[in-house]
Amino acid sequence: MSLFKTIFTGSNQALQAAKEFLNKVIEEKGRDHKVAFPDTAYSLPIIYAATGQKMNTLGDLEGALEVVKSLIGEEKENLENALNAGLGTAVASEVIEAIKYATIDTPYSEPCAGHITDSVIRSLGVPLVTGDIPGVAVVLGECPDSEIAAKIIKDYQSKGLLTFLVGKVIDQAIEADVKMGLDLRVIPLGYDVTAVIHVVSVAVRAALIFGALEPGDLEGLLDYTLNRVPAFVNAFGPLSELVVSAGAGAIALGFPVITDQDVFEVPTRLLTQKDYDKFVATSLEARGIKIKITEIPIPVAFAAAFEGERIRKGD
Amino acid sequence: MDEKLLSIDSAVNELIKKAKEDGVETIFDRKENMKPCPMGEKGICCRICAMGPCRITPKTPRGLCGATADVIVSRNFARMVAGGAAAHSDHGRDIAHVLHMTSKDGNYKVTDEEKLKELAKRWKIETEGRDIYDIAHEVAEFALNEFGKPFGTLEFPPSLPEQRKKVWENLNIVPRAIDREVVTIMHSTHVGCTADADSMLNISMRTAISDGWGGSYIATELSDILFGTPIPRETEANLGVLEENQVNIVLHGHEPSLSEMIVLAAEDPELIELAKEVGADGINLAGMCCTANEVTMRHGVKIAGNFAQQELAVLTGAVEAVIVDVQCIFPALASLAECYHTKFITTSPKARITGATHIEFDEEKALESAKQIVREAILNFKNRKKEKVFIPKTKSHAMVGYSTKAIINQLDKVVNSHIDKPGTVKPLADCITSGVLRGAAGIVGCNNPKVKHDYGHVEMIKELIKNDVIVVTTGCAAQAAAKAGLLSKDARKLAGKGLATVCELVDIPPVLHMGSCVDISRILELVGLVAKQLNVDISELPVVGAAPEWMSEKAVSIGTYVVSSGIDTWLGVAPPVTGGPRVLEILTSEMENMVGAKFFVEPDPIKAAHQMIEKIEQKRKVLEEKFENIKAVAQA
Numbered sequence: 013m014s015l016f017k018t019i020f021t022g023s024n025q026a027l028q029a030a031k032e033f034l035n036k037v038i039e040e041k042g043r044d045h046k047v048a049f050p051d052t053a054y055s056l057p058i059i060y061a062a063t064g065q066k067m068n069t070l071g072d073l074e075g076a077l078e079v080v081k082s083l084i085g086e087e088k089e090n091l092e093n094a095l096n097a098g099l100g101t102a103v104a105s106e107v108i109e110a111i112k113y114a115t116i117d118t119p120y121s122e123p124c125a126g127h128i129t130d131s132v133i134r135s136l137g138v139p140l141v142t143g144d145i146p147g148v149a150v151v152l153g154e155c156p157d158s159e160i161a162a163k164i165i166k167d168y169q170s171k172g173l174l175t176f177l178v179g180k181v182i183d184q185a186i187e188a189d190v191k192m193g194l195d196l197r198v199i200p201l202g203y204d205v206t207a208v209i210h211v212v213s214v215a216v217r218a219a220l221i222f223g224a225l226e227p228g229d230l231e232g233l234l235d236y237t238l239n240r241v242p243a244f245v246n247a248f249g250p251l252s253e254l255v256v257s258a259g260a261g262a263i264a265l266g267f268p269v270i271t272d273q274d275v276f277e278v279p280t281r282l283l284t285q286k287d288y289d290k291f292v293a294t295s296l297e298a299r300g301i302k303i304k305i306t307e308i309p310i311p312v313a314f315a316a317a318f319e320g321e322r323i324r325k326g327d
Numbered sequence: 328m329d330e331k332l333l334s335i336d337s338a339v340n341e342l343i344k345k346a347k348e349d350g351v352e353t354i355f356d357r358k359e360n361m362k363p364c365p366m367g368e369k370g371i372c373c374r375i376c377a378m379g380p381c382r383i384t385p386k387t388p389r390g391l392c393g394a395t396a397d398v399i400v401s402r403n404f405a406r407m408v409a410g411g412a413a414a415h416s417d418h419g420r421d422i423a424h425v426l427h428m429t430s431k432d433g434n435y436k437v438t439d440e441e442k443l444k445e446l447a448k449r450w451k452i453e454t455e456g457r458d459i460y461d462i463a464h465e466v467a468e469f470a471l472n473e474f475g476k477p478f479g480t481l482e483f484p485p486s487l488p489e490q491r492k493k494v495w496e497n498l499n500i501v502p503r504a505i506d507r508e509v510v511t512i513m514h515s516t517h518v519g520c521t522a523d524a525d526s527m528l529n530i531s532m533r534t535a536i537s538d539g540w541g542g543s544y545i546a547t548e549l550s551d552i553l554f555g556t557p558i559p560r561e562t563e564a565n566l567g568v569l570e571e572n573q574v575n576i577v578l579h580g581h582e583p584s585l586s587e588m589i590v591l592a593a594e595d596p597e598l599i600e601l602a603k604e605v606g607a608d609g610i611n612l613a614g615m616c617c618t619a620n621e622v623t624m625r626h627g628v629k630i631a632g633n634f635a636q637q638e639l640a641v642l643t644g645a646v647e648a649v650i651v652d653v654q655c656i657f658p659a660l661a662s663l664a665e666c667y668h669t670k671f672i673t674t675s676p677k678a679r680i681t682g683a684t685h686i687e688f689d690e691e692k693a694l695e696s697a698k699q700i701v702r703e704a705i706l707n708f709k710n711r712k713k714e715k716v717f718i719p720k721t722k723s724h725a726m727v728g729y730s731t732k733a734i735i736n737q738l739d740k741v742v743n744s745h746i747d748k749p750g751t752v753k754p755l756a757d758c759i760t761s762g763v764l765r766g767a768a769g770i771v772g773c774n775n776p777k778v779k780h781d782y783g784h785v786e787m788i789k790e791l792i793k794n795d796v797i798v799v800t801t802g803c804a805a806q807a808a809a810k811a812g813l814l815s816k817d818a819r820k821l822a823g824k825g826l827a828t829v830c831e832l833v834d835i836p837p838v839l840h841m842g843s844c845v846d847i848s849r850i851l852e853l854v855g856l857v858a859k860q861l862n863v864d865i866s867e868l869p870v871v872g873a874a875p876e877w878m879s880e881k882a883v884s885i886g887t888y889v890v891s892s893g894i895d896t897w898l899g900v901a902p903p904v905t906g907g908p909r910v911l912e913i914l915t916s917e918m919e920n921m922v923g924a925k926f927f928v929e930p931d932p933i934k935a936a937h938q939m940i941e942k943i944e945q946k947r948k949v950l951e952e953k954f955e956n957i958k959a960v961a962q963a
Contacts, residue, residue, distance in 0.1 A: 015761045094762075277761060278761045279758065280741045280743070294743055294746060
């Protein structure tokens with residue numbers, strides 16, 4: 013299948029899944045059931061930033077899915093339609109995640125963070141602006157083994173990047189004893205692909221909070237994320253159509269996707285890197301991240317990411 | 328005559344009006360008075376022997392010798408190919424002679440040593456520890472032998488995919504020596520020789536290939552070696568580049584061996600001083616047709632205009648001299664120049680024109696010779712009649728200089744150094760296979776008063792880039808694009824999102840000026856390299872070609888070698904073949920089975936663009952399936 017067809021297929025799957033989930037919960041809870049993420053002033057941030065509309069009830073989400081439908085639009089294959097379809101997947105994913113929060117008592121529990129609160133984002137703002145956090149890595153999928161996963165995540169960690177984990181790579185990181193937590197700049201989000209939306213939500217709220225973006229200014233949003241949020245995606249393991257279409261959403265926001273799988277490459281945007289030793293360097297170059305670094309030859313990793321580390325008795 | 332309908336270029340329309348006021352005629356008037364012979368238009372008029380002229384009608388379905396309509400049409404077509412191939416190839420030969428003439432202290436020097444050594448290596452000429460000029464002379468000699476070697480076949484450049492060569496081998500159309508192919512056509516079209524349309528067209532393809540992958544290819548490569556491989560640079564285009572207070576010299580024709588020396592001469596301090604002595608602010612060079620393309624690609628010399636504008640330049644009353652060499656020069660310039668102070672100077676013994684001032688360009692004393700010609704122009708400044716001067720204000724900014732090497736250099740900007748090596752066309756191939764670019768189109772060719780001037784070029788290009796098809800262009804099509812502002816980086820706002828994104832990342836305009844008509848070999852090179860990168864034949868790529876306003880026999884040869892190379896080609900003007908049903912059938916249908924591409928005729932550029940896009944999407948589908956299968960096989 014062509015790259016763009018794959019994206020359209022994945023976006024339609026996302027739309028379908030969201031629709032079915034929504035219909036089911038509306039049947040159970042009714043249209044007026046409240047919808048909100050905890051501790052945010054931005055409603056469903058992606059939908060709010062892109063359309064200017066706040067989502068309050070399950071009924072409102074039906075309208076959001078109309079937005080998804082219009083983003084997937086006609087399936088004439090070209091970059092514009094493919095990127096829009098990718099954004100459609102992002103919106104559909106936000107709908108799915110919002111329903112989880114609206115209908116499940118604790119949708120996410122240790123080790124997964126799920127939704128990130130406004131106050132966390134505000135605390136990340138300064139180090140992002142100063143370059144103390146030089147980049148945001150989104151690592152999703154499954155690495156060939158946990159050793160590779162740990163090596164890559166620790167490399168980002170030692171360079172001070174903020175790393176979000178989605179999917180089986182979370183278990184791989186735990187297995188390889190990667191220390192995680194906000195203080196350590198490694199944040200597992202969730203096991204479903206749709207959980208990746210919680211990092212997109214961080215980028216989008218950064219635009220609203222720090223970029224003073226007007227809600228509804230989609231062009232402005234895409235411009236801000238492209239130029240101001242130094243994020244990128246590492247996608248490991250077999251890529252489903254859904255993951256590819258989510259990747260298109262990342263690319264629409266200006267975040268390059270680097271994968272270990274065979275894909276139709278797009279220079280600077282969608283790259284295949286088979287050599288895991290070069291994964292980090294490839295990703296940093298693709299996003300134009302230059303690390304100001306003075307290597308100190310000491311036997312343990314040294315970086316700002318370890319500043320908040322607690323040494324427990326057992327260690 | 329409704330001048331509003333003649334061109335989309337306001338400078339042209341303004342000067343057509345001035346022509347009327349000045350009481351002089353231009354091509355647009357002559358077109359009005361000329362009623363083309365319907366027999367000639369269909370290609371069914373034959374005068375290759377003295378038994379004729381014969382023409383095919385329902386009453387006389389055969390010529391005196393018995394030749395049918397198809398035989399006559401195919402022979403006429405073949406002779407057009409031969410004329411075109413001969414023009415390009417003789418151009419190539421001259422450049423080879425100039426390379427042979429180079430010396431350390433001479434007027435002609437080797438500029439791109441790297442390219443020379445590459446070519447030497449390809450032709451197995453020793454380069455280690457040798458003087459660069461010894462290498463140059465041997466390379467020149469090798470090139471010259473390509474025109475007339477008695478045995479073997481053409482040495483193909485490394486950009487030709489093996490698959491394509493096989494196609495030609497199977498059809499028995501691998502060219503031998505370049506001149507020999509032209510001679511063979513003249514032989515086979517003689518009375519009582521080839522009388523089979525299929526065979527005649529095969530011979531035509533072979534001759535055309537000897538042009539594209541031979542004569543033209545050699546002309547381009549050796550021109551780069553002599554005068555430098557073009558790199559991106561800025562320029563301006565249209566008649567507005569002529570200056571009120573300067574000595575305006577229009578360079579028109581084709582061969583850079585003359586124009587390069589004129590460029591040098593125009594920078595000569597003594598001559599600039601002379602220009603000031605005669606009351607001008609300086610010397611202003613402007614190019615026209617393919618000479619303009621050569622000097623703008625390498626020096627950023629401004630472009631005065633394209634083919635249909637050559638008389639209009641004189642009509643401004645501000646041109647001191649039109650200096651010409653060979654090809655596409657209106658003989659009408661001689662009488663037109665008489666109505667103004669303009670000196671019409673011919674320089675080549677291959678193209679003398681009655682009524683012109685002939686100053687023969689002596690390549691042995693090239694610079695001196697060029698200075699003499701420029702001096703002639705400067706001294707003519709005092710004869711300018713102020714009351715007759717009218718320079719249209721129109722001009723546009725353009726980026727030029729996109730040789731294959733320059734394009735690859737730009738592509739290096741988007742290479743991730745941890746994945747790929749620089750210096751390849753992989754990023755371009757990736758953009759095409761991923762679908763960010765839907766395909767690529769080469770828009771080339773002339774002007775033809777049968778269609779609205781520049782309309783076909785500009786509208787077709789706009790429609791293609793809007794649909795994420797990247798356009799490369801050469802010749803007068805490139806100049807039409809330059810005048811319309813399509814060669815500016817700003818033009819990316821007219822492009823679709825995919826192409827606009829590529830333009831931004833790679834830092835290029837959506838339409839790339841690749842040079843003169845012989846530089847269509849650059850397009851073959853680029854397309855060939857992409858095909859090799861993907862390990863497919865050229866005919867499998869989503870690539871199309873078009874000549875919306877073609878007119879010359881060179882264009883016929885070009886179209887034929889482009890189709891023979893596997894690229895579907897759209898013509899905006901029907902060639903004189905409609906009287907031969909078999910010939911028409913082969914050109915517009917059966918060639919697809921032979922070489923994987925064919926001719927299309929569509930005078931409406933927008934309709935043509937849509938057909939091209941449809942073809943591109945068809946080819947994408949097949950290519951995507953092929954890649955899918957390769958992946959499946961690899962995984963199994």
